[in-house]
Amino acid sequence: MDTLTTDSDGSPTGWTIKPGESPVVGTAIHSGNDLGRACQPLICLADADRRREEDPFTERFIADFPTQIIVHRSRFQVDLNRAREAAVYLAPEQSWGLRVWREQPSEEIVTEARAFHDAYYGELKRVLGEIEKRYGRFVLVDVHSYNHRRDGPEAMAASQREAPDINIGTFSMDRERWAPVVDAFIETLRSHPFNGKPIDVRENVSFQGKGEQTRFVHANFPNTGCAIAVEFKKVFMDEWSGEPDQAAIDQLRAMLASTVPVLEAVLRGMG
DSSP: OOOOOTTTTHHHSEEEOOOOOSSEEEETTTTTOOOOOGGGGOOOOOOOHHHHHOOTHHHHHTTTSSSEEEOOOOTTTTTTOGGGGGGSOSSSSGTTTTOSSOOOOHHHHHHHHHHHHHHHHHHHHHHHHHHHHHHHHHHEEEEEEESOOOOTSSHHHHHHSSSOSSEEEESSSSSTTTHHHHHHHHHHTSSSETTTEOOOOSSSSSSSOSSHHHHHHHHSSSEEEEEEEEEEOOOOOOTTOBBOOOOHHHHHHHHHHTHHHHHHHHHHTOO
């Protein structure tokens, strides 16, 4: 059964969990744009600016994963991929130089945000614990996206050398232990063309996978959980207008879906 949480005031935010019969989990924890009712009048950042730094459409990339976790709440209210104490952006240097709040959020708002952070990670630990008991090991694919035209819609994009199409982050994992999983994942992605050309998939280039979710998985399931941070460059949308390229999204979704049976097979082979 899906699990949907809401704010204490009934705002339609939270997360959805779609459980499946597999040790492979896909998450999109930055896809959400929802704000709690108490926060809406206090946020001064334009919706378009928020969406530019969120990860829109990433929930579509994991649509074929057996188990899916999709967070609906905006990272600008509480960022689940940052440590609890840093999960609320209180200063522009925490949020790409953007001013988020008209005035500093109240202690009540910050406390609620941190409670949401606690609740999410409590639920994640429960879900992953059940998968661990059933299958012994699991893989969590932590899907995000990133901007590569930060200087403006007409400016030069970041160089391909510094901005792969897909960046795989492995910082917090025991890379040697999980080499069969990560290597198979990368090779499967690389086996697919994107728009008729080879796709550029590299490890720890523009991002290293230092987010809270992967850290949490490896801290709590050190011998049984492999969390792979996946950052898609926004080649599937216009990062300034927010317009999606549905054909590109479909290609990337199929690419990710093809990794699921591969990951399942590798986990079985690990005994």
